[in-house]
Amino acid sequence: xxxxxxxxxxxxxxxxxxxxxxxxxxxxxxxxxxxxxxxxxxxxxxxxxxxxxxxxxxxxxxxxxxxxxxxxxxxxxxxxxxxxxxxxxxxxxxxxxxxxxxxxxxxxxxxxxxxxxxxxxxxxxxxxxxxxxxxxxxxxxxxxxxxxxxxxxxxxxxxxxxxxxxxxxxxxxxxxxxxxxxxxxxxxxxxxxxxxxxxxxxxxxxxxxxxxxxxxxxxxxxxxxxxxxxxxxxxxxxxxxxxxxxxxxxxxxxxxxxxxxxxxxxxxxxxxxxxxxxxxxxxxxxxxxxxxxxxxxxxxxxxxxxxxxxxxxxxxxxxxxxxxxxxxxxxxxxxxxxxxxxxxxxxxxxxxxxxxxxxxxxxxxxxxxxxxxxxxxxxxxxxxxxxxxxxxxxxxxxxxxxxxxxxxxxxxx
Amino acid sequence: xxxxxxxxxxxxxxxxxxxxxxxxxxxxxxxxxxxxxxxxxxxxxxxxxxxxxxxxxxxxxxxxxxxxxxxxxxxxxxxxxxxxxxxxxxxxxxxxxxxxxxxxxxxxxxxxxxxxxxxxxxxxxxxxxxxxxxxxxxxxxxxxxxxxxxxxxxxxxxxxxxxxxxxxxxxxxxxxxxxxxxxxxxxxxxxxxxxxxxxxxxxxx
Numbered sequence: 001x002x003x004x005x006x007x008x009x010x011x012x013x014x015x016x017x018x019x020x021x022x023x024x025x026x027x028x029x030x031x032x033x034x035x036x037x038x039x040x041x042x043x044x045x046x047x048x049x050x051x052x053x054x055x056x057x058x059x060x061x062x063x064x065x066x067x068x069x070x071x072x073x074x075x076x077x078x079x080x081x082x083x084x085x086x087x088x089x090x091x092x093x094x095x096x097x098x099x100x101x102x103x104x105x106x107x108x109x110x111x112x113x114x115x116x117x118x119x120x121x122x123x124x125x126x127x128x129x130x131x132x133x134x135x136x137x138x139x140x141x142x143x144x145x146x147x148x149x150x151x152x153x154x155x156x157x158x159x160x161x162x163x164x165x166x167x168x169x170x171x172x173x174x175x176x177x178x179x180x181x182x183x184x185x186x187x188x189x190x191x192x193x194x195x196x197x198x199x200x201x202x203x204x205x206x207x208x209x210x211x212x213x214x215x216x217x218x219x220x221x222x223x224x225x226x227x228x229x230x231x232x233x234x235x236x237x238x239x240x241x242x243x244x245x246x247x248x249x250x251x252x253x254x255x256x257x258x259x260x261x262x263x264x265x266x267x268x269x270x271x272x273x274x275x276x277x278x279x280x281x282x283x284x285x286x287x288x289x290x291x292x293x294x295x296x297x298x299x300x301x302x303x304x305x306x307x308x309x310x311x312x313x314x315x316x317x318x319x320x321x322x323x324x325x326x327x328x329x330x331x332x333x334x335x336x337x338x339x340x341x342x343x344x345x346x347x348x349x350x351x352x353x354x355x356x357x358x359x360x361x362x363x364x365x366x367x368x369x370x371x372x373x374x375x376x377x378x379x380x381x382x383x384x385x386x387x388x389x390x391x392x393x394x395x396x397x398x399x400x401x402x403x404x405x406x407x408x409x410x411x412x413x
Numbered sequence: 414x415x416x417x418x419x420x421x422x423x424x425x426x427x428x429x430x431x432x433x434x435x436x437x438x439x440x441x442x443x444x445x446x447x448x449x450x451x452x453x454x455x456x457x458x459x460x461x462x463x464x465x466x467x468x469x470x471x472x473x474x475x476x477x478x479x480x481x482x483x484x485x486x487x488x489x490x491x492x493x494x495x496x497x498x499x500x501x502x503x504x505x506x507x508x509x510x511x512x513x514x515x516x517x518x519x520x521x522x523x524x525x526x527x528x529x530x531x532x533x534x535x536x537x538x539x540x541x542x543x544x545x546x547x548x549x550x551x552x553x554x555x556x557x558x559x560x561x562x563x564x565x566x567x568x569x570x571x572x573x574x575x576x577x578x579x580x581x582x583x584x585x586x587x588x589x590x591x592x593x594x595x596x597x598x599x600x601x602x603x604x605x606x607x608x609x610x611x612x613x614x615x616x617x618x
Contacts, residue, residue: 062542236516236520247487345433345494347492362469383515383519
C-alpha cells in the first residue's frame with residue numbers, strides 16, 4: 001500500500017499559542033497540602049490553587065493542634081501552667097518556661113536574684129541553639145540538602161543530654177517556677193556546657209561549608225520568598241524572620257530583660273528578606289548565642305537560684321518544709337492556692353528562637369489568672385503566607401515554609 | 414514619636430482616658446474612635462508593629478467584653494495597650510483595624526472565634542482555630558472548661574460511625590471534676606467514651 005503524505009500547515013508559535021490561549025490558561029488545579037505532610041512541619045494545612053507549577057492562591061488553614069491552652073490557664077494556678085508552656089514552641093521549651101515565668105513575675109513586681117537570671121539566660125540561649133540547629137537542619141532537608149540535618153541533629157542530641165541533666169527531662173522541661181527555677185544547676189554542668197560550645201562551633205563551620213556557598217541551595221533560596229521591610233512590620237513578623245528583612249529589632253537589645261544588657265553580642269540583620277537571608281540569620285544567631293553562653297559561664301554569679309524574699313510565691317525548700325511549721329504552711333498554701341499574684345494587667349514578651357513570645361495576663365489577684373492570652377510568634381509569622389506564596393513555584397513553597405521555621409504548637413495553642 | 418507617658422497621648426487624642434496598668438502606658442478608647450486612633454498612631458507616632466489583638470470577657474459585669482490591642486514601636490521601642498469596651502453585651506462588636514494593620518486579620522479572626530467579638534469591616538471574618546460549623550465561643554466565661562458536646566461536623570463520618578456527637582473534650586478529666594460533694598465523686602474519673610462505638614451508657618440500658 002502506498003503511503004500518502006498529508007500536508008498540514010503549521011503556523012508560527014505565537015499564532016498557535018494565541019489560538020490555544022483559552023485551553024492552556026483557563027484551567028487551575030486545586031491542591032491541598034497537609035495537615036499531615038512532611039513539609040508543613042507539623043499540622044499546617046495549605047489550600048492552594050495552581051496554574052501549572054505556579055501558585056495562584058494560598059489559604060492557610062490552622063487549628064489542628066488547638067488545645068485551648070488559654071482556657072486551661074484560667075483554671076489552674078500559675079505554677080501548674082508551666083508544663084503547658086513546654087508545649088507551645090516544643091522545640092525550645094526552656095525559653096517558653098522562662099518567658100512565662102518572667103511575665104508572671106513582672107505582674108508580681110518580683111526581681112529574681114542574679115544567679116537565677118544567669119541560669120535563665122543559659123536556658124534561653126541553649127534553647128535558641130537547639131531550636132536553630134533543628135531549624136537549619138530541616139531547612140536544608142526541605143531544600144534537598146540532607147547531610148546538614150545529620151550534623152545539626154547530632155549536636156542537638158548532645159544538648160538534650162545537657163537539658164536532661166539540668167531539668168530531668170529531655171523534651172518537656174518545665175524548669176522554671178514563678179520566682180525562680182525548679183532546682184539549682186548540677187555539679188560540673190557548666191563545664192559540660194562549655195565543652196558543648198567548643199564542639200558546636202566546628203559543626204557550624206561544616207554546615208557553613210555545606211550550605212552557605214552551595215550552588216543548589218543558593219539557587220533555591222536566593223530571591224525566593226522575599227518579604228519587604230514594610231510588609232514584615234505590617235504583618236507583625238518578629239524574630240529572625242523580621243531581622244532578615246533588615247529591621248533592627250531584637251528585644252534582648254531593645255527591651256533588655258534578664259540582664260542581657262551585660263553581655264556583649266551582636267544582632268545579625270539581613271538585607272533582602274529572602275529565604276537565603278533567613279538561613280544566614282539563624283546560622284549567625286547560633287554563633288552569637290554560643291558567645292553569650294560563654295560570657296554567662298565566665299562570670300557565673302553565686303547566690304540563690306530563687307527569690308528568697310517572695311514567701312507567698314516560691315515554695316520553700318523541701319528540707320525546711322519537713323522541719324519547720326512556718327515553711328510547711330507556706331508550702332501548703334502555695335501548692336493548694338497557687339502563688340499569690342496581685343491584681344493587674346501585664347504584657348511581657350521575650351525574644352524566643354521563633355520570635356517574640358508574649359503573655360498578656362489579666363489578674364484579679366490570687367493564684368489563678370483571670371485571663372491569659374498567649375501571643376505565639378509562629379501565628380503571626382504565618383499570617384503573611386497568603387500574600388507571600390502566590391506567584392512562587394510549588395517547589396518553592398517547601399523552601400519558604402522551611403525558611404520561616406514555624407512551630408504549630410504555639411501557632412494553634 | 415512613641416511615648417511611655419499618658420500625657421502626650423491625651424494631648425493629641427482628647428477622647429482617651431488612662432487605664433490602670435502594671436507595666437506600659439495603657440489607654441481606654443471609645444469604639445467609634447478606634448480606627449482613627451490606630452491610623453494616627455501608626456502614621457504619626459511610629460507605632461508600626463501590631464503585636465497582639467485579644468479580648469477579655471468580664472462575665473457578669475457590663476460592658477461584658479473588652480477588646481485589647483498591643484502596639485509596639487520598632488524604632489523607639491515603646492509598647493502601648495489600647496482597651497476598647499464593646500457596647501453590646503449580647504452581640505459584641507468592634508471596628509476592624511485589619512485595613513490599617515494586616516497583622517490584625519488573623520488576630521481578629523481568632524478573637525472572633527474564641528471570644529465571639531464581631532469585627533465590623535473585616536475582610537474575611539471566619540473561624541480560624543475551631544472548625545467552621547462550630548457553634549460556641551470557648552473562651553467565654555460561661556463556656557465550661559470540659560467543653561460541650563457538639564454535632565459531628567462531617568455528615569459522612571457520622572453516618573459511617575453512627576456517632577452523632579463529639580464528646581466534650583475534657584469530660585471526666587482531672588480538671589473538670591466537681592469541687593462539691595463527697596470525695597468519691599470529686600476524684601478524677603475516666604473519660605466517658607461511650608459515644609464512640611455502638612454502645613450505650615450503662616445507665617441507658
